[in-house]
Amino acid sequence: MSNTLQAPYDHWRNRYLLIRHGHSQANQQGVIVSSPERGVAEFGLSELGEQQLAQRVADWQWPTPTLVVHSDFLRTTQTAAHIATAFGLTPSVETRLRERHFGEFEGQSDDRYASIWALDAEDADHQHHGVEAVSSVAGRMQAVIAEWEQKASGETIVLVSHGDPLQILLTALAGKVLTAHREQTPLAPASITLYGRSV
DSSP: OTTBOOOSOSSOSSEEEEEEOOSBHHHHHTBOOOOHHHHTTSOOBOHHHHHHHHHHHHTOOSOOOSEEEEOSSHHHHHHHHHHHHHHTOOOEEOGGGSOOOOGGGTTSBGGGHHHHHHHHTTOTTOOGGGOOOHHHHHHHHHHHHHHHHHHOSSOEEEEEEOHHHHHHHHHHHTTOBGGGGGGSOOOOTTOEEEEEOOO
8 A cells, every 4th residue: 555654674774864955045935846957956045044054063963974865956965065064974966855746836836735735635646736646755765765774784874855755754654644744743944853773
């Protein structure tokens, strides 16, 4: 059943710092920027977002990262750069961490999210208005972690992504139905969630 995905492992090999990008120019303008055609080259961090990341680095209270992996959108690339620079790491791109694509709502006001989330609550496989299905987002996001669990051990891996994909991922990892992803506490810009290996 595509509405729920179980966590891939009982015993995690790595720790993951799931980071939503800092406040962005798209957030500032209240517009949906979900297509690679626009999001990779435009709509990076806002001035507030830059300040948020500088503060996160200055007040770092999480395990020390050993790897930084990020969506190739400009806002996530810039967020990853802050973290990587602070810890002397070289960030790497992972396109499966991209923003959820919102189809025909691309470029429209971000108040349109609510209508999609209402549809999500009914069907995790829906693709109304050309929107990427929740189940598809969950699959690609979990695949990133599953791959790292297979090829690495003892790492602390920063995964820089976007609000909807991360909430969907956390819902999937908790073994909850994907239609409930908006019941997760919304992730604030520049928020960090620790997941995986506890020691």
